[in-house]
Amino acid sequence: MTAPLLVLLLVPLLLPFAVRPLAGRVLDRLHPVVALWTLTLAALVLAGASVSALGALVLTGLLKLPLFAALGELVHPLPAPPTTLVLPAAAAATGVLTVSAWTLLSSALRQVRAFRTAWWQADRSPTADDLCVVDSPHPDAYALPGRPHRIVVTTGMLRSLSPAERQALFAHERAHNAGGHYRFLLAAELAAHCHPCLRRVRDRVQLAAERAADEAAATAVGDRHLTARAIARAALAAHASPSTRPDFASAATTGPVPQRVAALLAPPADRPRTASWIALLLAACTAVSACAAATGVIAFHHEVEIAQGEARR
Numbered sequence: 001m002t003a004p005l006l007v008l009l010l011v012p013l014l015l016p017f018a019v020r021p022l023a024g025r026v027l028d029r030l031h032p033v034v035a036l037w038t039l040t041l042a043a044l045v046l047a048g049a050s051v052s053a054l055g056a057l058v059l060t061g062l063l064k065l066p067l068f069a070a071l072g073e074l075v076h077p078l079p080a081p082p083t084t085l086v087l088p089a090a091a092a093a094t095g096v097l098t099v100s101a102w103t104l105l106s107s108a109l110r111q112v113r114a115f116r117t118a119w120w121q122a123d124r125s126p127t128a129d130d131l132c133v134v135d136s137p138h139p140d141a142y143a144l145p146g147r148p149h150r151i152v153v154t155t156g157m158l159r160s161l162s163p164a165e166r167q168a169l170f171a172h173e174r175a176h177n178a179g180g181h182y183r184f185l186l187a188a189e190l191a192a193h194c195h196p197c198l199r200r201v202r203d204r205v206q207l208a209a210e211r212a213a214d215e216a217a218a219t220a221v222g223d224r225h226l227t228a229r230a231i232a233r234a235a236l237a238a239h240a241s242p243s244t245r246p247d248f249a250s251a252a253t254t255g256p257v258p259q260r261v262a263a264l265l266a267p268p269a270d271r272p273r274t275a276s277w278i279a280l281l282l283a284a285c286t287a288v289s290a291c292a293a294a295t296g297v298i299a300f301h302h303e304v305e306i307a308q309g310e311a312r313r
Contacts, residue, residue, distance in 0.1 A: 005299050006089070009056050011292035012049035015285050016197035019046060022282045023201045029278045032211035033179075038279060039208055040184045042286045043201045047191035049293035051100075054093040056300045061090020104193040114246035118142075122150050130177070131170065133158070139237035141169055142251035143176035151177070152245070160237035165230035168221045169252055172231065175216035176250040181209040185248040210255045214264055228264040231257060 019042065027035045064086055122132040122144060132144075132152045139157040144150040151173040161169060176182070188205035191198045218227040235257040245251065 005296055006057075006060075006086070008292050008299075009053040009296040012046070012053040012289045012296075013195070015289040015292075016046050016050065016195045016201075019282065019285050020197045020200045022278065022285065023204045025278055026282060027204055027208050027211065032208050032215055036181075036184055036205065036208035036212055038282065039201055039205045040187050042282055043188050043191035043198050043205065045286045045290050046201075047194035047198055049289040050195045051097070052293040052297050054097050056297050057090050057093035058097065060300070061087050061094070064090075100193050104190070107189065107193065111246045111248065114244055115249075118144055118152065118245050118249060119146065122152055125152075130174070138243075139234070140243050140245070140251070141173060141234065141238075141253070142243075142245045142249045143173040143181070144245075144249050145177065145180075145182040149177035152249075157234065157237060161230060161233055164221075164226055165233060168217055168223075168227045168230035169234055171220040172213045172217035172227070172252045173250070175213040175220070176209065179209075179212060179216070181213065181250050182248040184209055185250065189247065207255045207260075209250055210252070210260055211263060213250065213252070214260055218264060224264045228261045231264075232261050 023039060023042075026039055030038065121134050125132045125134045127133075127150075130149060130151050132150050134140075134152060134154045136154040137156045138154060139160050141151070141153040141157045144152050151170060153169075153173075157169075158166060184205055188198075188202040192202040214227060214231065218224040221227060231252050235253040238251075238253040243251075
């Protein structure tokens with residue numbers, strides 16, 4: 001691996017730092033549904049490019065070692081910068097991938113346990129269509145994915161809202177299930193474990209999902225002020241209450257609620273030119289990261305094939 005190729009593999013690791021401030025502005029400029037798709041796809045591509053670059057760096061360091069060079073049928077080490085530069089980079093990449101894999105596994109196990117607990121509670125609770133009422137004094141409500149989708153609400157939450165506010169809350173949670181928002185949250189969570197800067201993108205994906213459900217609920221009940229009031233009162237009621245729901249089970253009480261309420265009460269903004277520039281910059285960063293990672297991995301593979309061809313001669 002030549003020095004320019006090593007620099008090329010660093011591009012996917014650095015670009016998420018540039019995407020982080022852009023992610024904070026996408027939702028302010030785009031419709032929530034468009035922002036949800038845009039941010040999620042960008043996070044997945046950036047995460048894939050980052051992992052690919054880290055993997056290429058790890059293999060570069062391994063092939064510098066005689067044992068792995070022999071296993072790879074190489075007669076001599078790959079073209080590479082000095083060992084004092086390659087091996088520390090490979091060691092760092094190995095550490096990052098190990099920590100990422102460990103935190104992802106821990107998070108997955110925790111979420112599976114929370115999902116099973118939530119389904120167990122829902123199965124034991126009274127139901128009416130897709131609505132499950134859990135007998136608990138702690139106010140909580142969330143959309144539970146599965147077959148069939150369910151809306152879980154506690155008796156404490158029902159007592160905290162008026163009948164009209166309950167309907168707005170239910171419309172919000174039904175919008176989560178109808179839009180399959182748990183898939184976006186799972187994808188964003190996966191990406192966040194691949195690069196620390198993508199945690200900011202994950203938070204914006206979560207907010208975009210909530211804003212999309214807010215808009216859908218406001219349309220369903222025909223009253224934006226009622227929807228804003230229901231979300232605010234539900235968030236206040238659930239503020240100090242513990243919740244065992246999985247992170248991908250969307251809830252109206254999550255995220256920056258004051259910002260969401262303000263968005264519901266504010267007149268719609270019309271800034272298409274600014275929105276197009278923000279989306280274009282985000283797409284450009286994502287494309288550059290993907291191209292750099294793909295080019296670096298292909299070039300690395302080509303160098304390995306050349307070395308293996310020399311070994312067979």
